Each structure stands twice: as C-alpha cells, then as structure tokens.
Amino acid sequence: MDASIFTATANDWIRIAIDKHKLWIESQLGVSFDDALLLEVENLLASIPARTLMRNVPLSSLKQGPTEELRAMVTGVEYPSGILPYIAASFESRDFSENAAPPSESTHAWSLRWKDTPFALRFEGMSSPVVAMKLISKAEKFDIDRYIVVCRRDAVAEVMEILRQSNARQDVPVINTSVSEKKVKTADWDDLVLADSVRRLIRNDYESFFAREAWFRAHKLPFRRGYLLHGPPGNGKTSVIRAMLSRPGMTGFTMNFFSVGTDDSELEKLFDRAAAKAPSIIVLEDIDRAFPKNQSRETNRCEVSLQQLLNCLDGVGTQDGVIVVATANEPTALDPAILSRPGRFDRVVLFSNPSLGMRYEYLRKMNDALSDEAILKTVDLSDGFSFAQMREVYILAGQLAYEDGQDISYSHLTRSVRTMQKGIAASRRKSETVGFIPPFRDLPDYDEEEEFHAIPD
Numbered sequence: 001m002d003a004s005i006f007t008a009t010a011n012d013w014i015r016i017a018i019d020k021h022k023l024w025i026e027s028q029l030g031v032s033f034d035d036a037l038l039l040e041v042e043n044l045l046a047s048i049p050a051r052t053l054m055r056n057v058p059l060s061s062l063k064q065g066p067t068e069e070l071r072a073m074v075t076g077v078e079y080p081s082g083i084l085p086y087i088a089a090s091f092e093s094r095d096f097s098e099n100a101a102p103p104s105e106s107t108h109a110w111s112l113r114w115k116d117t118p119f120a121l122r123f124e125g126m127s128s129p130v131v132a133m134k135l136i137s138k139a140e141k142f143d144i145d146r147y148i149v150v151c152r153r154d155a156v157a158e159v160m161e162i163l164r165q166s167n168a169r170q171d172v173p174v175i176n177t178s179v180s181e182k183k184v185k186t187a188d189w190d191d192l193v194l195a196d197s198v199r200r201l202i203r204n205d206y207e208s209f210f211a212r213e214a215w216f217r218a219h220k221l222p223f224r225r226g227y228l229l230h231g232p233p234g235n236g237k238t239s240v241i242r243a244m245l246s247r248p249g250m251t252g253f254t255m256n257f258f259s260v261g262t263d264d265s266e267l268e269k270l271f272d273r274a275a276a277k278a279p280s281i282i283v284l285e286d287i288d289r290a291f292p293k294n295q296s297r298e299t300n301r302c303e304v305s306l307q308q309l310l311n312c313l314d315g316v317g318t319q320d321g322v323i324v325v326a327t328a329n330e331p332t333a334l335d336p337a338i339l340s341r342p343g344r345f346d347r348v349v350l351f352s353n354p355s356l357g358m359r360y361e362y363l364r365k366m367n368d369a370l371s372d373e374a375i376l377k378t379v380d381l382s383d384g385f386s387f388a389q390m391r392e393v394y395i396l397a398g399q400l401a402y403e404d405g406q407d408i409s410y411s412h413l414t415r416s417v418r419t420m421q422k423g424i425a426a427s428r429r430k431s432e433t434v435g436f437i438p439p440f441r442d443l444p445d446y447d448e449e450e451e452f453h454a455i456p457d
Contacts, residue, residue: 234388
C-alpha cells in the first residue's frame with residue numbers, strides 16, 4: 001500500500017470524501033466543481049434533515065443550532081440515491097423546573113446526532129441548495145467532528161447568512177472537559193455590570209481580538225490571548241467567562257484540578273483538544289489554590305504539577321486561536337513562576353467589590369420598578385458588598401415582600417441588608433464561616449462557583 005496514505009493531511013481526506021459524491025453534488029448545485037466553493041464551518045446545520053426525517057418523534061430542544069425561523073425556510077431535503085441516512089439517536093429526559101410534574105412518557109424525548117451521510121437543503125428564496133456533510137477526523141488522542149458545506153460561488157453571501165443562523169446559541173454554551181460535557185448559562189455583555197477597567201481590559205480587548213488575526217499573522221505573532229481574573233469571590237469573574245464563551249462558534253474546555261485522577265496527562269490532553277477545536281477557551285479556575293507559592297503550609301490535593309501547567313501555558317503560544325482564562329481569589333498567593341514569564345497572561349484584571357454606582361446599576365437591572373430612593377438608600381447601606389451579596393440582599397428582600405403580600409420596597413431591602421451585615425459580623429467573630437460570605441481576606445479556601453468543573457458520567 002502507498003505509504004503516502006498515512007501522511008495525508010486533513011485537507012486531503014476532506015477532498016477525497018467530497019470527491020466520492022462529486023457527480024451528485026454538481027447535479028444538486030447545477031454547476032461544476034470549478035464554480036463551487038468548499039467551506040469548513042462550525043455549525044449544526046445537519047440537525048435540519050435529522051429533525052425533518054423524525055418529524056413524528058418527540059425531540060429534545062436544541063441547545064445550539066438552527067433557529068426556528070431558519071428551519072421554517074427549508075423547502076426540501078435530498079440525499080444521494082442508494083445511501084441510507086445515518087442518524088444516532090438517544091433517549092433522554094427533558095429538563096424540569098422545581099414545580100414541574102414528575103417524569104412521564106410525554107416528558108422524555110429523543111436527541112438526534114447526524115452522522116456522515118451528505119445531504120442537500122433547499123431554502124425558500126434561494127436559487128440553489130446548500131450541500132453539507134459531517135466528517136470525523138481520527139486524531140491521535142480523540143475524534144474531531146468537521147462540518148463541511150459546498151455551495152455555488154455566486155450564492156456565497158446567502159449561504160453565509162444561512163450558516164450564521166444555523167449556529168445560533170439558543171440556551172447555553174457547551175463546556176467540554178476531559179471526562180464529560182457540562183452546560184452553563186449564557187451571558188450577554190450588555191446584561192453585566194462591569195467596572196471601567198474590566199470593560200477596557202477584557203470586553204473591548206476580547207471582542208477586538210478576533211478582528212486582529214490578519215495583523216497578528218502578518219507580523220509573525222502567535223494568535224493567542226491569556227487573561228487572569230482575580231479578586232474576592234462573588235464579583236463577576238464567572239459571569240464574564242460566560243459572556244466570553246457565548247461568542248458564536250466558541251468552544252470551551254476546563255478541568256477540576258482537585259478531581260481524583262486529574263494529572264499531567266489530563267492537562268496536556270485538555271490543551272490538545274482546545275487547539276484542535278480553535279477558536280476555543282480554556283478555563284482554569286482557582287489556580288491560586290491549586291498552585292500556591294508555599295505548598296508546605298496546606299494540604300494540596302492537586303495532582304497536576306506546576307511544571308506541566310507552565311509547559312502547557314507556554315505551548316499555547318504556538319496554538320492559534322486558543323484563549324486561556326484563569327481565575328484566582330488572591331494572585332499574591334500564586335507560585336511566582338506562573339506570572340514571572342511575559343506572555344502567559346496578557347491581561348491581569350482585578351474584580352473588586354462594586355462601587356456605589358455599580359451597586360446602583362446592578363439593583364436597577366434586577367428590578368427597574370424599584371424607586372430611585374429605595375435603590376440609593378440600599379446601595380448606601382451596602383458599602384463593601386460584593387455582587388453575590390447584593391444578589392442575596394435582593395433575593396431575601398423578595399422573600400420578605402412575598403410574606404408581606406407586597407411588592408419589594410425600601411423596607412424589605414433595608415431589613416435584608418441588616419441581615420446580611422449581621423451574618424458578615426458573625427463570620428468575622430468565629431473561625432468557621434457562618435452566614436453570608438465575609439470580605440475575601442477573611443475567607444477560608446473554597447470554590448467560588450463550580451460552574452465549569454467536570455461532572456463524571
């Protein structure tokens with residue numbers, strides 16, 4: 001056998017797979033390959049034919065994929081004759097709210113995953129169809145799904161709009177871990193209350209990063225970014241990461257440093273997978289706990305070595321499109337080797353307790369029916385509170401208002417703030433944490449949130 005087969009690039013085998021269906025594709029598009037264009041994209045366009053074929057089956061809702069409006073525009077689905085449509089189906093329970101009825105046959109649904117059969121979609125208002133197929137690349141340590149689209153060159157603008165709608169994120173982004181997948185809530189930048197420094201150093205920098213790709217490459221610079229978010233718990237680090245992950249086409253990866261069996265090889269695999277799926281984000285939470293500068297003072301359950309972390313961070317410099325976001329409550333507790341080398345983290349951003357103006361904006365976003373007087377008096381009393389504590393203030397005020405049979409008022413907010421302050425005072429007097437979270441310098445080590453940690457299957 002020709003040894004060159006074993007050295008074929010991904011581009012080679014993609015073209016081979018497409019060429020197998022050349023005559024059928026040309027007949028669908030109405031032009032020769034010379035007048036067609038092959039696109040590799042990040043989308044779930046293939047869910048359309050799968051759901052079309054299974055129209056009478058209760059299907060689970062899509063977390064990411066074509067919008068309802070786009071699916072309604074489909075006027076036809078065609079496949080090459082003699083090739084069976086290949087769909088993977090799994091039966092699963094739907095999500096329930098706390099007050100939902102117990103699971104029953106009607107509350108279960110099928111989840112569909114299109115495999116490798118090519119298909120042609122015809123959309124209302126388009127003169128030619130879109131041909132697409134899913135290919136699976138066998139990498140050294142894992143499989144990579146690739147979505148391929150073939151279209152006429154004179155229809156590229158229309159097809160790009162179709163692809164934009166096919167990649168709509170309707171619920172939550174998916175975080176891929178080394179052992180499982182977990183979904184987290186999306187966040188819109190405009191819904192967050194951000195300090196000017198956070199807006200400038202993270203949001204503006206992140207949103208413009210992808211527009212600078214050509215400039216980076218032209219100047220032979222690695223197209224990567226690193227952010228270290230630090231500060232007391234409850235001040236929005238996780239929410240900002242959610243907003244970063246909510247960018248269309250972005251894939252997230254993470255790991256729990258303290259999970260049993262998480263070692264150097266798992267961290268290396270994590271970075272490899274992120275590089276293969278770029279553009280992607282690697283989320284590393286609580287690195288000050290995992291890699292403290294003085295490990296002899298505490299029991300450190302992290303089995304990942306500091307040297308392996310440094311090797312992976314430095315290696316990202318040659319892996320285009322990978323963004324690393326790390327969080328720490330207190331960066332001064334970090335091993336200095338992590339921050340000593342330039343380029344590991346391009347932006348080191350403090351998330352401090354919100355100012356009076358930020359607390360006002362936060363409560364206004366929570367409930368725009370509150371009077372200015374109620375909000376101003378509440379934020380004046382809540383000096384030094386974190387966003388998490390402000391959220392607890394509002395929730396407790398809502399519970400008090402419900403018990404009184406009234407709308408939330410200044411009286412309910414005041415009583416809630418006083419309760420919070422008593423909890424903070426109690427926690428300062430005792431060695432263990434009591435009540436609500438105190439200022440971060442008085443806190444014992446604990447996870448702020450485990451939004452991105454892996455959940456074993």
